[in-house]
Amino acid sequence: xxxxxxxxxxxxxxxxxxxxxxxxxxxxxxxxxxxxxxxxxxxxxxxxxxxxxxxxxxxxxxxxxxxxxxxxxxxxxxxxxxxxxxxxxxxxxxxxxxxxxxxxxxxxxxxxxxxxxxx
Amino acid sequence: xxxxxxxxxxxxxxxxxxxxxxxxxxxxxxxxxxxxxxxxxxxxxxxxxxxxxxxxxxxxxxxxxxxxxxxxxxxxxxxxxxxxxxxxxxxxxxxxxxxxxxxxxxx
Numbered sequence: 574x575x576x577x578x579x580x581x582x583x584x585x586x587x588x589x590x591x592x593x594x595x596x597x598x599x600x601x602x603x604x605x606x607x608x609x610x611x612x613x614x615x616x617x618x619x620x621x622x623x624x625x626x627x628x629x630x631x632x633x634x635x636x637x638x639x640x641x642x643x644x645x646x647x648x649x650x651x652x653x654x655x656x657x658x659x660x661x662x663x664x665x666x667x668x669x670x671x672x673x674x675x676x677x678x679x680x681x682x683x684x685x686x687x688x689x690x691x692x
Numbered sequence: 693x694x695x696x697x698x699x700x701x702x703x704x705x706x707x708x709x710x711x712x713x714x715x716x717x718x719x720x721x722x723x724x725x726x727x728x729x730x731x732x733x734x735x736x737x738x739x740x741x742x743x744x745x746x747x748x749x750x751x752x753x754x755x756x757x758x759x760x761x762x763x764x765x766x767x768x769x770x771x772x773x774x775x776x777x778x779x780x781x782x783x784x785x786x787x788x789x790x791x792x793x794x795x796x797x798x799x
Contacts, residue, residue, distance in 0.1 A: 608788065610735075618727070618735065618778050620788035632787050635693075668734055676782035678725030678740035685734055 575599035575681055577669050582686030585659055595652040595669030595683055603627075603647040606675040609654050611665035612685075621667070622654065625675045636662075659690045694783040696791035703797045710766040712794045714779030717760060722781040724762040726755060730775045738777075739764060766796070774798045 581593040595607070609621040622633045622643040631643060642655040652669050666687050670679035697715040704710040714724060724742050727735035737746050739755040742762065752767045766773055779791035 610788075610790075617793045618729075618780075618790040620790060623788065634787060676723075676788075678723075678737050678780065679727075679735075679788070680737050680740070680746060682734040682736070 577671065577681060577683030579667065579669050579683045579686035582667065582688045584689045584691065586692050587660060587690055589659055590655070590657045591659060591688060593654040593656065593667055593669075593686060593688070597650045597652065597671070600671070600681070602645075602650040605671040605673060605681075606630075606677070607643075607645055607652045608670045608672065608679055609643060609652075610668045610670055610679070611663075611688075612668070613665045619665075623675060624652070630675050656688070659688075661690050664688060664690045693785060694781070694789045696779055696781065696789055698777075698779060698791040698794045700792070701795045701797065703799055704766075704769045705799045706769055706771060708769055710769050710773070710796055712764045712766075712777050712779075712796065714762040714764070714791045715760055716762075716781065719760055719762050719781065720758045722757075724755065724757045725780045726753075726764045727778045727780065728773075728775045729778065735778065769796075769798055771798050 576598045578596045585591050606625050608623045624643045640658045644653045666685040668685045669683045671681040726739040728738045729735040738753045742757040743755040754765045756763050777794045783789040
C-alpha cells in the first residue's frame with residue numbers, strides 16, 4: 574500500500590523551530606520528487622518547498638526562504654522539513670506529496686500534520 | 693508571481709455537468725493539474741497534464757486548457773463529487789502555484 578505519513582507537528586512558540594518528517598512506503602522513494610504543501614484550515618493550498626529525487630534541485634516559496642530547509646534521506650525513505658524562526662502565519666496543516674518529476678502534478682499525498690505557532 | 697483565479701463556488705444538480713475554470717496569463721502554454729479535496733481529507737489528483745486521468749479516477753472527470761483558461765469538467769455529477777477543487781501549474785519563477793479553489797456544491 575502506498576503511504577506517506579507525516580509527523581512532527583504540534584504547538585510551538587513564535588521564533589522557535591520544528592522539524593517535520595514524512596515516512597514513505599509502498600513505492601520506490603528515490604524515483605520521485607517530493608514536496609511540502611501547506612493549508613491554513615478552511616483556506617487554500619500553498620506550495621512550500623520541493624526537492625528532486627537526488628536533492629539536485631530544491632525550491633522554496635518566498636515567504637519561507639532562509640527559514641525552512643527541505644531534505645531527504647533516500648536510504649531511510651524519508652522527507653524532512655526543518656522550520657526555523659517560525660511565525661504565526663506559518664500555522665497550517667503541512668502535507669508531504671510525491672510526483673514522478675519535479676514540476677509534475679502531485680500524485681501521492683500524505684494526510685498532513687498540523688503546525689500551530691502561538692505563544 | 694503567477695496567479696491562478698478560480699470562481700469561489702459552483703452549484704450543480706445531480707446528473708448535470710459542472711465546469712470549474714482556472715484563469716491565468718497564457719495558461720494554455722502550461723500543464724495544468726486538478727485536485728479534489730473533501731472535508732478533513734488530503735487532496736487527490738483527479739486530472740494531470742491538462743486532460744489525463746490517474747488510474748482510479750472516473751471518466752466523468754475531464755480537463756481542457758487553452759488561451760488564458762483551463763477547465764475541469766465533471767459530467768453526470770454525483771453527491772460524492774461535492775468537494776473543493778484546486779488547479780495547479782508549475783510557475784514561471786520555479787515553484788508550484790495553486791489556484792484559489794472552488795467549492796462545488798451538489799444541490
